[in-house]
Amino acid sequence: MEPRQPIAIDKAIELVMQHGKEQGRELVSLQECDDRYIAEDIYANHPIPPFPKSPYDGFAFRSEDTASANRDNPVRFTVVEHVPAGATASRPIGKGEAVRIMTGAAIPEGADCVAMFEVCHTYNEGDLEWVELKRPIRSMENVMDKGSETEEGALVIRKGTYMNPGVKAVLATFGFTKVPVTKKPKIGLITTGTELLDVEEDMVYGKIRNSNGPMIAAQCKRAGADFIHFGKLMDELEPSYERIQQALKDVDILITTGGVSVGDFDLMPAIYEKLEAKVLFNKVAMRPGSVTTVAVYENKMLFGLSGNPSACYVGFELFARPIIRQALGTPAVYPKKIEAYLGEDFEKPNPFTRFVRGKMRMKNGFVYVEPVGMDKSAVVTSLSKADVFIVLRGGTRGYKKGDMVEALWVDTQEGQRNTWNHHLSSEEGG
Numbered sequence: 531m532e533p534r535q536p537i538a539i540d541k542a543i544e545l546v547m548q549h550g551k552e553q554g555r556e557l558v559s560l561q562e563c564d565d566r567y568i569a570e571d572i573y574a575n576h577p578i579p580p581f582p583k584s585p586y587d588g589f590a591f592r593s594e595d596t597a598s599a600n601r602d603n604p605v606r607f608t609v610v611e612h613v614p615a616g617a618t619a620s621r622p623i624g625k626g627e628a629v630r631i632m633t634g635a636a637i638p639e640g641a642d643c644v645a646m647f648e649v650c651h652t653y654n655e656g657d658l659e660w661v662e663l664k665r666p667i668r669s670m671e672n673v674m675d676k677g678s679e680t681e682e683g684a685l686v687i688r689k690g691t692y693m694n695p696g697v698k699a700v701l702a703t704f705g706f707t708k709v710p711v712t713k714k715p716k717i718g719l720i721t722t723g724t725e726l727l728d729v730e731e732d733m734v735y736g737k738i739r740n741s742n743g744p745m746i747a748a749q750c751k752r753a754g755a756d757f758i759h760f761g762k763l764m765d766e767l768e769p770s771y772e773r774i775q776q777a778l779k780d781v782d783i784l785i786t787t788g789g790v791s792v793g794d795f796d797l798m799p800a801i802y803e804k805l806e807a808k809v810l811f812n813k814v815a816m817r818p819g820s821v822t823t824v825a826v827y828e829n830k831m832l833f834g835l836s837g838n839p840s841a842c843y844v845g846f847e848l849f850a851r852p853i854i855r856q857a858l859g860t861p862a863v864y865p866k867k868i869e870a871y872l873g874e875d876f877e878k879p880n881p882f883t884r885f886v887r888g889k890m891r892m893k894n895g896f897v898y899v900e901p902v903g904m905d906k907s908a909v910v911t912s913l914s915k916a917d918v919f920i921v922l923r924g925g926t927r928g929y930k931k932g933d934m935v936e937a938l939w940v941d942t943q944e945g946q947r948n949t950w951n952h953h954l955s956s957e958e959g960g
Protein backbone atom coordinates (compact mmCIF):
# COMPACT_ATOMS: atom_id res chain seq x y z
CA MET A 531 0.00 0.00 0.00
CA GLU A 532 1.32 3.45 -1.00
CA PRO A 533 1.52 5.75 2.01
CA ARG A 534 -0.68 8.79 1.60
CA GLN A 535 0.99 12.14 1.08
CA PRO A 536 -0.30 14.76 3.54
CA ILE A 537 -0.80 18.21 2.13
CA ALA A 538 -0.65 21.49 4.04
CA ILE A 539 -3.94 22.79 5.46
CA ASP A 540 -3.93 26.06 3.53
CA LYS A 541 -3.18 24.19 0.30
CA ALA A 542 -6.04 21.75 0.99
CA ILE A 543 -8.43 24.63 1.65
CA GLU A 544 -7.33 26.38 -1.52
CA LEU A 545 -8.03 23.22 -3.56
CA VAL A 546 -11.48 22.89 -2.01
CA MET A 547 -12.40 26.53 -2.57
CA GLN A 548 -11.60 26.32 -6.27
CA HIS A 549 -14.70 24.17 -6.63
CA GLY A 550 -17.16 26.35 -4.73
CA LYS A 551 -19.89 28.38 -6.35
CA GLU A 552 -22.45 30.90 -5.20
CA GLN A 553 -26.11 29.89 -5.10
CA GLY A 554 -28.87 31.88 -6.78
CA ARG A 555 -31.27 34.04 -4.81
CA GLU A 556 -34.86 33.78 -3.70
CA LEU A 557 -37.40 35.98 -1.95
CA VAL A 558 -38.38 34.98 1.57
CA SER A 559 -40.88 36.73 3.84
CA LEU A 560 -39.47 39.04 6.48
CA GLN A 561 -40.88 36.74 9.18
CA GLU A 562 -39.09 33.68 7.85
CA CYS A 563 -35.66 34.98 6.88
CA ASP A 564 -33.97 34.73 10.29
CA ASP A 565 -31.07 32.43 9.50
CA ARG A 566 -30.45 33.71 5.99
CA TYR A 567 -27.88 35.81 4.11
CA ILE A 568 -28.92 38.96 2.24
CA ALA A 569 -28.41 38.41 -1.50
CA GLU A 570 -28.00 42.01 -2.67
CA ASP A 571 -26.90 45.41 -1.46
CA ILE A 572 -29.86 47.23 0.11
CA TYR A 573 -30.17 51.01 -0.37
CA ALA A 574 -32.38 53.42 1.55
CA ASN A 575 -35.49 53.99 -0.58
CA HIS A 576 -36.43 57.01 1.54
CA PRO A 577 -34.62 59.27 3.99
CA ILE A 578 -34.64 58.62 7.74
CA PRO A 579 -36.34 60.40 9.34
CA PRO A 580 -38.69 60.75 6.38
CA PHE A 581 -39.83 64.16 7.74
CA PRO A 582 -38.34 66.56 10.32
CA LYS A 583 -39.55 65.33 13.69
CA SER A 584 -39.49 66.07 17.35
CA PRO A 585 -37.26 63.96 19.64
CA TYR A 586 -39.14 65.17 22.74
CA ASP A 587 -42.56 65.84 24.17
CA GLY A 588 -42.74 69.64 24.26
CA PHE A 589 -43.55 72.69 22.17
CA ALA A 590 -42.49 73.72 18.66
CA PHE A 591 -41.64 77.39 17.97
CA ARG A 592 -40.19 79.75 15.38
CA SER A 593 -36.69 80.21 16.88
CA GLU A 594 -36.62 83.89 15.94
CA ASP A 595 -39.63 84.49 18.23
CA THR A 596 -37.72 83.05 21.20
CA ALA A 597 -34.56 85.17 20.72
CA SER A 598 -35.30 87.74 23.39
CA ALA A 599 -36.41 85.29 26.10
CA ASN A 600 -34.41 85.28 29.34
CA ARG A 601 -34.99 84.70 33.02
CA ASP A 602 -36.04 88.27 33.71
CA ASN A 603 -38.09 88.67 30.55
CA PRO A 604 -39.95 85.47 29.74
CA VAL A 605 -41.62 85.38 26.33
CA ARG A 606 -45.10 83.90 26.02
CA PHE A 607 -46.71 82.15 23.07
CA THR A 608 -50.27 81.07 22.32
CA VAL A 609 -50.61 77.33 21.90
CA VAL A 610 -52.55 76.99 18.67
CA GLU A 611 -52.78 73.22 18.34
CA HIS A 612 -51.77 69.82 19.69
CA VAL A 613 -49.88 67.41 17.40
CA PRO A 614 -49.47 63.82 18.59
CA ALA A 615 -47.11 61.42 16.75
CA GLY A 616 -48.71 60.26 13.52
CA ALA A 617 -50.59 63.54 13.00
CA THR A 618 -49.55 66.74 11.24
CA ALA A 619 -50.35 70.36 12.08
CA SER A 620 -53.37 71.75 10.22
CA ARG A 621 -51.65 74.99 9.22
CA PRO A 622 -48.22 76.67 9.31
CA ILE A 623 -47.23 78.16 12.65
CA GLY A 624 -47.42 81.98 12.84
CA LYS A 625 -45.51 84.67 14.70
CA GLY A 626 -45.86 84.35 18.49
CA GLU A 627 -47.45 80.90 18.21
CA ALA A 628 -46.45 77.52 19.59
CA VAL A 629 -47.61 73.97 18.87
CA ARG A 630 -47.80 71.34 21.58
CA ILE A 631 -45.97 68.41 19.98
CA MET A 632 -45.18 64.83 21.04
CA THR A 633 -42.06 62.73 20.46
CA GLY A 634 -41.99 61.44 16.88
CA ALA A 635 -44.49 63.99 15.53
CA ALA A 636 -43.72 66.02 12.40
CA ILE A 637 -42.44 69.55 13.08
CA PRO A 638 -45.17 71.98 11.91
CA GLU A 639 -44.40 74.05 8.86
CA GLY A 640 -42.78 77.34 9.86
CA ALA A 641 -41.47 75.96 13.17
CA ASP A 642 -37.73 75.23 13.41
CA CYS A 643 -37.10 74.27 17.03
CA VAL A 644 -38.57 72.38 19.98
CA ALA A 645 -38.38 72.96 23.74
CA MET A 646 -38.98 70.05 26.14
CA PHE A 647 -41.86 70.33 28.60
CA GLU A 648 -39.24 70.59 31.35
CA VAL A 649 -38.12 74.09 30.24
CA CYS A 650 -41.64 75.39 29.47
CA HIS A 651 -44.17 76.96 31.79
CA THR A 652 -47.79 76.51 30.67
CA TYR A 653 -51.01 78.10 31.88
CA ASN A 654 -54.49 79.06 30.71
CA GLU A 655 -55.64 82.66 30.57
CA GLY A 656 -58.96 83.78 29.15
CA ASP A 657 -59.95 81.19 26.60
CA LEU A 658 -56.37 80.67 25.56
CA GLU A 659 -53.60 78.19 26.36
CA TRP A 660 -50.17 79.79 26.85
CA VAL A 661 -46.59 78.61 27.03
CA GLU A 662 -43.77 80.70 28.44
CA LEU A 663 -40.03 80.40 27.76
CA LYS A 664 -37.20 81.79 29.88
CA ARG A 665 -34.44 81.17 27.34
CA PRO A 666 -34.04 81.34 23.58
CA ILE A 667 -34.17 78.15 21.49
CA ARG A 668 -31.74 77.95 18.59
CA SER A 669 -32.82 77.17 15.06
CA MET A 670 -32.92 73.35 14.62
CA GLU A 671 -32.49 72.77 18.36
CA ASN A 672 -34.26 69.50 19.21
CA VAL A 673 -35.24 68.79 15.62
CA MET A 674 -34.36 65.47 13.99
CA ASP A 675 -34.10 66.73 10.46
CA LYS A 676 -35.28 64.81 7.42
CA GLY A 677 -32.45 62.51 6.28
CA SER A 678 -30.26 63.37 9.27
CA GLU A 679 -29.87 59.68 10.17
CA THR A 680 -29.78 58.23 6.65
CA GLU A 681 -30.02 59.92 3.27
CA GLU A 682 -32.12 58.45 0.52
CA GLY A 683 -29.93 56.20 -1.66
CA ALA A 684 -27.41 55.35 1.08
CA LEU A 685 -26.11 51.77 1.26
CA VAL A 686 -27.63 50.38 4.46
CA ILE A 687 -27.05 46.59 4.26
CA ARG A 688 -24.30 44.87 2.34
CA LYS A 689 -24.82 41.75 0.28
CA GLY A 690 -23.73 38.71 2.26
CA THR A 691 -24.88 40.13 5.60
CA TYR A 692 -26.28 37.56 8.03
CA MET A 693 -29.77 38.33 9.18
CA ASN A 694 -30.00 39.54 12.75
CA PRO A 695 -32.66 41.49 14.66
CA GLY A 696 -31.09 44.82 13.72
CA VAL A 697 -30.97 43.93 10.02
CA LYS A 698 -34.66 43.02 10.25
CA ALA A 699 -35.46 46.42 11.73
CA VAL A 700 -33.76 48.12 8.77
CA LEU A 701 -35.57 45.94 6.21
CA ALA A 702 -38.90 46.62 7.91
CA THR A 703 -38.18 50.36 7.89
CA PHE A 704 -37.81 50.30 4.12
CA GLY A 705 -40.91 48.19 3.48
CA PHE A 706 -39.34 44.83 2.63
CA THR A 707 -42.15 42.32 3.19
CA LYS A 708 -40.04 39.92 1.10
CA VAL A 709 -36.30 39.80 1.47
CA PRO A 710 -33.80 38.79 -1.25
CA VAL A 711 -31.69 36.04 0.30
CA THR A 712 -29.21 33.53 -1.08
CA LYS A 713 -30.67 30.07 -1.64
CA LYS A 714 -29.38 27.57 0.86
CA PRO A 715 -27.04 24.98 -0.62
CA LYS A 716 -28.45 21.50 -0.26
CA ILE A 717 -26.13 19.22 1.66
CA GLY A 718 -26.64 15.48 1.84
CA LEU A 719 -25.26 13.35 4.64
CA ILE A 720 -24.54 9.65 4.73
CA THR A 721 -22.99 8.12 7.80
CA THR A 722 -21.15 4.85 7.28
CA GLY A 723 -20.32 2.07 9.70
CA THR A 724 -21.69 -1.39 10.37
CA GLU A 725 -21.18 -0.63 14.06
CA LEU A 726 -23.67 2.25 14.08
CA LEU A 727 -26.93 2.14 16.01
CA ASP A 728 -29.72 4.67 15.55
CA VAL A 729 -30.09 7.16 18.37
CA GLU A 730 -33.26 5.46 19.64
CA GLU A 731 -31.74 1.99 19.72
CA ASP A 732 -30.58 0.23 22.88
CA MET A 733 -26.87 -0.33 23.28
CA VAL A 734 -25.42 -3.57 21.89
CA TYR A 735 -21.93 -4.74 22.81
CA GLY A 736 -19.46 -3.80 20.05
CA LYS A 737 -21.75 -1.16 18.61
CA ILE A 738 -22.18 2.58 19.24
CA ARG A 739 -24.87 5.12 18.49
CA ASN A 740 -24.54 7.33 15.42
CA SER A 741 -23.52 10.69 16.85
CA ASN A 742 -21.97 12.11 13.68
CA GLY A 743 -25.35 12.24 11.92
CA PRO A 744 -27.06 14.69 14.31
CA MET A 745 -23.78 16.55 14.84
CA ILE A 746 -23.15 17.20 11.14
CA ALA A 747 -26.83 18.07 10.65
CA ALA A 748 -26.47 20.76 13.32
CA GLN A 749 -23.16 21.97 11.87
CA CYS A 750 -24.80 22.29 8.42
CA LYS A 751 -27.63 24.27 9.97
CA ARG A 752 -25.26 26.53 11.89
CA ALA A 753 -23.32 27.13 8.67
CA GLY A 754 -26.57 28.10 6.90
CA ALA A 755 -27.17 25.06 4.68
CA ASP A 756 -30.21 22.88 4.03
CA PHE A 757 -29.70 19.37 4.95
CA ILE A 758 -30.91 15.91 3.89
CA HIS A 759 -29.97 12.87 5.92
CA PHE A 760 -29.86 9.84 3.67
CA GLY A 761 -29.35 7.56 6.67
CA LYS A 762 -26.54 5.26 7.59
CA LEU A 763 -24.85 2.59 5.55
CA MET A 764 -23.27 -0.71 6.47
CA ASP A 765 -19.67 -1.10 5.33
CA GLU A 766 -20.57 -3.01 2.16
CA LEU A 767 -19.18 -1.82 -1.15
CA GLU A 768 -21.95 -2.35 -3.72
CA PRO A 769 -24.95 -1.02 -1.72
CA SER A 770 -22.86 1.90 -0.46
CA TYR A 771 -21.70 2.79 -3.96
CA GLU A 772 -25.28 2.66 -5.27
CA ARG A 773 -26.64 4.77 -2.44
CA ILE A 774 -23.91 7.40 -2.72
CA GLN A 775 -24.27 7.64 -6.49
CA GLN A 776 -28.04 8.02 -6.11
CA ALA A 777 -27.78 10.60 -3.32
CA LEU A 778 -25.41 12.74 -5.38
CA LYS A 779 -28.25 13.40 -7.82
CA ASP A 780 -30.32 15.18 -5.15
CA VAL A 781 -27.76 17.47 -3.52
CA ASP A 782 -25.12 20.11 -4.21
CA ILE A 783 -22.64 18.60 -1.80
CA LEU A 784 -22.49 15.15 -0.24
CA ILE A 785 -20.86 14.58 3.11
CA THR A 786 -20.00 11.10 4.28
CA THR A 787 -18.55 10.19 7.64
CA GLY A 788 -16.34 7.20 8.32
CA GLY A 789 -14.56 4.75 6.08
CA VAL A 790 -11.88 7.11 4.75
CA SER A 791 -8.85 5.63 6.43
CA VAL A 792 -6.92 2.49 5.52
CA GLY A 793 -8.95 -0.21 7.29
CA ASP A 794 -10.29 -3.34 5.60
CA PHE A 795 -13.80 -1.86 5.69
CA ASP A 796 -12.88 1.73 4.92
CA LEU A 797 -14.68 1.73 1.59
CA MET A 798 -14.71 5.38 0.62
CA PRO A 799 -11.44 5.27 -1.36
CA ALA A 800 -12.84 2.38 -3.46
CA ILE A 801 -16.13 4.24 -3.92
CA TYR A 802 -14.37 7.37 -5.20
CA GLU A 803 -12.45 5.17 -7.60
CA LYS A 804 -15.56 3.41 -8.81
CA LEU A 805 -17.34 6.76 -9.28
CA GLU A 806 -14.29 8.01 -11.13
CA ALA A 807 -14.43 11.03 -8.83
CA LYS A 808 -11.38 13.27 -8.75
CA VAL A 809 -9.81 13.06 -5.30
CA LEU A 810 -8.35 16.47 -4.39
CA PHE A 811 -6.54 15.10 -1.34
CA ASN A 812 -6.86 12.25 1.10
CA LYS A 813 -4.54 13.33 3.86
CA VAL A 814 -3.98 16.71 5.48
CA ALA A 815 -1.09 17.69 7.77
CA MET A 816 -3.28 18.31 10.80
CA ARG A 817 -4.74 16.64 13.87
CA PRO A 818 -7.50 15.68 14.20
CA GLY A 819 -9.03 15.15 10.81
CA SER A 820 -5.85 14.07 8.99
CA VAL A 821 -7.85 11.53 6.97
CA THR A 822 -10.28 14.16 5.63
CA THR A 823 -10.77 13.46 1.94
CA VAL A 824 -12.36 15.76 -0.63
CA ALA A 825 -13.34 14.64 -4.11
CA VAL A 826 -15.22 16.13 -7.05
CA TYR A 827 -17.76 14.20 -9.09
CA GLU A 828 -19.60 15.85 -11.98
CA ASN A 829 -19.33 19.34 -10.45
CA LYS A 830 -20.51 18.10 -7.08
CA MET A 831 -18.30 17.91 -4.08
CA LEU A 832 -17.87 14.91 -1.84
CA PHE A 833 -16.52 15.52 1.63
CA GLY A 834 -15.26 12.29 3.16
CA LEU A 835 -15.03 13.18 6.84
CA SER A 836 -13.48 10.93 9.43
CA GLY A 837 -15.70 8.59 11.45
CA ASN A 838 -14.00 9.72 14.65
CA PRO A 839 -16.31 12.38 16.14
CA SER A 840 -13.75 15.08 16.92
CA ALA A 841 -11.97 14.58 13.59
CA CYS A 842 -15.33 14.71 11.84
CA TYR A 843 -16.30 17.94 13.60
CA VAL A 844 -13.00 19.66 12.81
CA GLY A 845 -13.02 18.43 9.20
CA PHE A 846 -16.45 19.94 8.67
CA GLU A 847 -15.59 23.34 10.14
CA LEU A 848 -12.31 23.64 8.25
CA PHE A 849 -13.33 22.36 4.82
CA ALA A 850 -17.11 22.10 4.40
CA ARG A 851 -18.23 25.27 6.15
CA PRO A 852 -16.24 27.67 3.93
CA ILE A 853 -17.79 26.09 0.83
CA ILE A 854 -21.26 26.56 2.34
CA ARG A 855 -20.52 30.17 3.24
CA GLN A 856 -19.16 30.83 -0.22
CA ALA A 857 -22.38 29.38 -1.65
CA LEU A 858 -24.30 31.78 0.60
CA GLY A 859 -22.47 34.76 -0.88
CA THR A 860 -20.95 35.99 2.36
CA PRO A 861 -17.40 37.26 1.88
CA ALA A 862 -15.97 36.14 5.22
CA VAL A 863 -16.02 32.41 4.54
CA TYR A 864 -13.28 31.17 6.86
CA PRO A 865 -13.34 30.73 10.64
CA LYS A 866 -12.78 33.85 12.67
CA LYS A 867 -9.24 33.90 14.03
CA ILE A 868 -8.65 35.25 17.52
CA GLU A 869 -5.55 35.69 19.63
CA ALA A 870 -5.75 34.63 23.23
CA TYR A 871 -3.77 33.46 26.22
CA LEU A 872 -3.54 29.72 26.64
CA GLY A 873 -5.33 28.88 29.90
CA GLU A 874 -3.25 25.80 30.72
CA ASP A 875 -0.12 23.94 29.65
CA PHE A 876 -0.25 21.79 26.54
CA GLU A 877 3.03 20.02 26.64
CA LYS A 878 2.79 17.45 23.88
CA PRO A 879 5.13 18.15 20.95
CA ASN A 880 3.25 18.75 17.72
CA PRO A 881 4.58 17.26 14.51
CA PHE A 882 1.26 18.21 12.83
CA THR A 883 -0.70 21.41 13.41
CA ARG A 884 -3.26 20.55 16.08
CA PHE A 885 -6.71 21.93 16.54
CA VAL A 886 -7.42 21.50 20.21
CA ARG A 887 -11.08 21.82 21.05
CA GLY A 888 -11.33 24.66 23.52
CA LYS A 889 -13.48 27.15 25.30
CA MET A 890 -13.00 30.89 25.19
CA ARG A 891 -13.47 33.02 28.27
CA MET A 892 -12.87 36.61 29.23
CA LYS A 893 -11.13 37.61 32.43
CA ASN A 894 -10.18 41.16 33.40
CA GLY A 895 -10.44 42.26 29.80
CA PHE A 896 -8.22 39.49 28.45
CA VAL A 897 -9.28 36.56 26.31
CA TYR A 898 -8.23 33.08 27.37
CA VAL A 899 -8.69 29.77 25.61
CA GLU A 900 -8.62 26.47 27.44
CA PRO A 901 -8.70 22.89 26.19
CA VAL A 902 -12.06 21.34 27.12
CA GLY A 903 -11.05 17.76 27.67
CA MET A 904 -9.28 14.82 26.13
CA ASP A 905 -7.70 15.76 22.85
CA LYS A 906 -8.07 12.49 20.95
CA SER A 907 -9.90 12.39 17.65
CA ALA A 908 -12.17 9.58 18.90
CA VAL A 909 -13.47 11.74 21.77
CA VAL A 910 -17.05 12.95 21.62
CA THR A 911 -17.91 14.41 25.05
CA SER A 912 -15.55 17.40 24.92
CA LEU A 913 -17.28 18.65 21.78
CA SER A 914 -20.26 19.76 23.83
CA LYS A 915 -18.11 22.43 25.50
CA ALA A 916 -16.03 23.57 22.55
CA ASP A 917 -16.50 26.94 20.90
CA VAL A 918 -12.96 27.40 19.56
CA PHE A 919 -10.18 25.34 18.06
CA ILE A 920 -6.91 26.29 19.70
CA VAL A 921 -4.27 26.21 16.96
CA LEU A 922 -1.02 24.64 18.06
CA ARG A 923 1.32 24.79 15.12
CA GLY A 924 3.19 21.82 13.78
CA GLY A 925 6.89 21.58 14.58
CA THR A 926 6.54 23.01 18.09
CA ARG A 927 7.55 21.40 21.37
CA GLY A 928 4.37 22.17 23.19
CA TYR A 929 2.93 25.28 24.77
CA LYS A 930 2.86 26.78 28.26
CA LYS A 931 0.02 28.36 30.16
CA GLY A 932 0.02 32.08 29.38
CA ASP A 933 1.49 31.69 25.89
CA MET A 934 -0.23 33.80 23.28
CA VAL A 935 -1.89 31.43 20.83
CA GLU A 936 -4.23 31.64 17.88
CA ALA A 937 -7.66 30.07 17.96
CA LEU A 938 -10.45 29.65 15.45
CA TRP A 939 -13.81 30.75 16.81
CA VAL A 940 -16.29 28.29 15.34
CA ASP A 941 -19.46 28.75 17.40
CA THR A 942 -20.34 32.07 15.79
CA GLN A 943 -21.83 33.44 12.61
CA GLU A 944 -18.79 35.64 12.22
CA GLY A 945 -16.18 34.74 9.71
CA GLN A 946 -13.00 36.09 8.20
CA ARG A 947 -11.57 36.41 4.69
CA ASN A 948 -7.90 35.87 5.38
CA THR A 949 -7.70 33.27 8.15
CA TRP A 950 -5.24 31.12 6.24
CA ASN A 951 -3.09 33.84 4.73
CA HIS A 952 -0.50 33.88 7.45
CA HIS A 953 0.56 30.27 7.53
CA LEU A 954 -1.43 28.91 10.40
CA SER A 955 -0.90 25.73 8.50
CA SER A 956 2.24 23.64 8.69
CA GLU A 957 4.13 21.88 5.95
CA GLU A 958 5.62 19.45 8.38
CA GLY A 959 4.62 16.04 9.63
CA GLY A 960 3.98 12.85 7.74
Ligand SMILES: Nc1nc2c(c(=O)[nH]1)N[C@H]1C(S)=C(S)[C@@H](COP(=O)(O)OP(=O)(O)OC[C@H]3O[C@@H](n4cnc5c(N)ncnc54)[C@H](O)[C@@H]3O)O[C@H]1N2
Nearest residue numbers: 721723740741742743788789790791796836837838841907
Ligand atom coordinates in the same frame (compact mmCIF):
# COMPACT_ATOMS: atom_id res chain seq x y z
N1 LIG B 1 -3.50 1.95 10.21
C1 LIG B 1 -4.06 3.14 10.34
N2 LIG B 1 -5.20 3.25 11.03
C2 LIG B 1 -5.80 4.44 11.18
C3 LIG B 1 -5.23 5.60 10.60
C4 LIG B 1 -4.01 5.44 9.87
O1 LIG B 1 -3.47 6.43 9.34
N3 LIG B 1 -3.49 4.21 9.75
N4 LIG B 1 -5.82 6.81 10.80
C5 LIG B 1 -6.53 6.94 12.04
C6 LIG B 1 -7.20 8.20 12.08
S1 LIG B 1 -6.18 9.54 12.26
C7 LIG B 1 -8.55 8.31 12.07
S2 LIG B 1 -9.25 9.85 12.31
C8 LIG B 1 -9.44 7.18 11.84
C9 LIG B 1 -10.38 7.47 10.69
O2 LIG B 1 -11.23 6.44 10.51
P1 LIG B 1 -12.32 6.40 9.37
O3 LIG B 1 -12.60 7.77 8.86
O4 LIG B 1 -11.94 5.39 8.40
O5 LIG B 1 -13.63 6.03 10.14
P2 LIG B 1 -14.13 4.60 10.63
O6 LIG B 1 -13.02 3.64 10.56
O7 LIG B 1 -15.36 4.30 9.89
O8 LIG B 1 -14.47 4.92 12.11
C10 LIG B 1 -13.52 5.45 13.00
C11 LIG B 1 -14.12 5.51 14.39
O9 LIG B 1 -15.22 6.39 14.41
C12 LIG B 1 -16.40 5.76 14.85
N5 LIG B 1 -17.55 6.26 14.10
C13 LIG B 1 -17.76 6.10 12.78
N6 LIG B 1 -18.90 6.67 12.40
C14 LIG B 1 -19.45 7.20 13.49
C15 LIG B 1 -20.66 7.88 13.74
N7 LIG B 1 -21.53 8.16 12.74
N8 LIG B 1 -20.93 8.32 15.00
C16 LIG B 1 -20.04 8.02 16.00
N9 LIG B 1 -18.87 7.38 15.81
C17 LIG B 1 -18.59 6.95 14.58
C18 LIG B 1 -16.15 4.30 14.56
O10 LIG B 1 -16.94 3.46 15.32
C19 LIG B 1 -14.66 4.19 14.85
O11 LIG B 1 -14.46 4.03 16.23
O12 LIG B 1 -8.73 6.03 11.48
C20 LIG B 1 -7.55 5.80 12.27
N10 LIG B 1 -6.98 4.54 11.88
Ligand code: MOO
Nearest residue numbers: 818819820841907
Ligand atom coordinates in the same frame (compact mmCIF):
# COMPACT_ATOMS: atom_id res chain seq x y z
O1 MOO C 1 -7.78 12.02 11.10
MO1 MOO C 1 -7.29 11.47 12.62
O2 MOO C 1 -8.36 12.56 13.40
O3 MOO C 1 -5.97 12.77 12.46
O4 MOO C 1 -7.02 11.44 14.34
Ligand SMILES: [Mg+2]
Nearest residue numbers: 789791793796
Ligand atom coordinates in the same frame (compact mmCIF):
# COMPACT_ATOMS: atom_id res chain seq x y z
MG1 LIG D 1 -11.58 3.35 9.44
